[in-house]
Amino acid sequence: MIRAVRTSVPTTRRAFASRRLLSSSVPRFSADQHGHLPTTQSPITPHLEFFNSVAGEGKTIPTYRVIDGAGNPLEGARVPELDEALARKMYEEMTKLPILDNILYNVQRQGKIAFYMTCYGEEATIIGSAAALAPDDEVLGQYREMGVLLWRGFSYDSVMNQCFGTHEDIATKGKQMPVHFGSRELHFHTISSPLATQIPQAAGVGYALKRDPLRRGKNCAVVYFGEGAASEGDFHAGMLLASTIPSPTLFICRNNGFAISTPASEQYHGDGIASRGPGYGVHTIRVDGNDILAVYNAVREARRRCIEEGRAVLVEAMTYRVGHHSTSDDSFAYRPRQEVENRKRLDNPLARFRMFLEARGWWSAEEEDAFKARVKGEVMQALKRAEELPKPPVEEMFNDVYAGEEPWNIKEQKEELKRLLKKYGSAYEPWRTELRKHKGEGKEFV
Numbered sequence: 001m002i003r004a005v006r007t008s009v010p011t012t013r014r015a016f017a018s019r020r021l022l023s024s025s026v027p028r029f030s031a032d033q034h035g036h037l038p039t040t041q042s043p044i045t046p047h048l049e050f051f052n053s054v055a056g057e058g059k060t061i062p063t064y065r066v067i068d069g070a071g072n073p074l075e076g077a078r079v080p081e082l083d084e085a086l087a088r089k090m091y092e093e094m095t096k097l098p099i100l101d102n103i104l105y106n107v108q109r110q111g112k113i114a115f116y117m118t119c120y121g122e123e124a125t126i127i128g129s130a131a132a133l134a135p136d137d138e139v140l141g142q143y144r145e146m147g148v149l150l151w152r153g154f155s156y157d158s159v160m161n162q163c164f165g166t167h168e169d170i171a172t173k174g175k176q177m178p179v180h181f182g183s184r185e186l187h188f189h190t191i192s193s194p195l196a197t198q199i200p201q202a203a204g205v206g207y208a209l210k211r212d213p214l215r216r217g218k219n220c221a222v223v224y225f226g227e228g229a230a231s232e233g234d235f236h237a238g239m240l241l242a243s244t245i246p247s248p249t250l251f252i253c254r255n256n257g258f259a260i261s262t263p264a265s266e267q268y269h270g271d272g273i274a275s276r277g278p279g280y281g282v283h284t285i286r287v288d289g290n291d292i293l294a295v296y297n298a299v300r301e302a303r304r305r306c307i308e309e310g311r312a313v314l315v316e317a318m319t320y321r322v323g324h325h326s327t328s329d330d331s332f333a334y335r336p337r338q339e340v341e342n343r344k345r346l347d348n349p350l351a352r353f354r355m356f357l358e359a360r361g362w363w364s365a366e367e368e369d370a371f372k373a374r375v376k377g378e379v380m381q382a383l384k385r386a387e388e389l390p391k392p393p394v395e396e397m398f399n400d401v402y403a404g405e406e407p408w409n410i411k412e413q414k415e416e417l418k419r420l421l422k423k424y425g426s427a428y429e430p431w432r433t434e435l436r437k438h439k440g441e442g443k444e445f446v
């Protein structure tokens, strides 16, 4: 029918009719007007231009810094208003980390614990951010953030109990690998081994805080992750969730240059992790992660925006993983030893902040020696104590694996273990030795 009408109209009249149709149905806009595209407010341009830089004109995102390599404030930088007590506490907490790391790394080498991960080189990122948070902000860590717990008062005994899996290990009860800390009391969610799972969880925690009238506008969720973990889909899911269902979620990326043996340069082709923030409409900053004052300023401001606007913020802290990835890794198989030595010497976060303190008369070589000796003594004492403590009762391994009613598979495994314990528990030496390590020696279980 329509076709019959069209073919019957002469060509010139057809062209005239279609022009009239267009001019009557499409409003006229000049090139700079916008609003007529249904899915964007983007201005209209006649220029065919591609872009690949959030900083504009192919520039990379700058790195915010407050003190230079010698601890001197940069011209124009705002030094945070720290009093001597807070500045000293920050330095002391930083100094504790390599002491604990040295001792626990060697303890693992002696075969006393199964595994360990150090945070050498990342002390400023961890303590600077911890100091900028409220003590009851909810933290979801990756695994190198023991310093956040220490900042909040986690004791050396608690560190040792978790790493040794003693019966005093409250959060994980010997069921997690070492360094998978958790503390309900200190608002630190237990670490998970699968990378990046904490990122969308944090967006959920942020949303829960927003819905809680007692904590809305008061607390945020803080999630730490490595640049490697940011290659997981969970990173994008977490960012999208926190930006589209707005929640006070503070994303802190520790960009330490490596994901085990994969250098950061192979994790992304774009401008680091920071370039992804604006894509999600998230306030973003890149900061020198070896400058504790820059990290402190950046995270304080990020937290303020998070809480006041109820929206996500992303901080990318640029640092360097000085240690091996874990006790299961030998990093000299994939990076030159000299590179590590150079980084340690040229950009040491502890040395930088110490020079800042010493210039103000807030720290001295004598205090450094005395402090290190005291911490070392206290850590060794906690270590000896944990070595002597029994592991949790045998039955504990089945508790809290699932919430709610005990499922069939746990029941079945329990029965299996009971049967084996009856058969070998006292007759077979390796079993006797193992059972002696547990509180109750498995007797209550059988």
Ligand SMILES: Cc1ncc(C[n+]2csc(CCOP(=O)(O)OP(=O)(O)O)c2C)c(N)n1
Pocket: 144, 193, 194, 195, 225, 226, 227, 228, 229, 230, 254, 256, 258, 259, 260, 321, 325
């Ligand atoms: C889903 C998943 N894939 C792989 C691993 C193995 N793994 C553990 S840590 C790690 C590297 C993570 O690197 P990054 O996020 O940069 O953190 P960093 O170790 O540098 O602090 C990998 C691949 C894992 N634990 N989970």
Ligand SMILES: [Mg+2]
Pocket: 226, 227, 228, 254, 255, 256, 257, 258, 259, 260
């Ligand atoms: Mg990394």
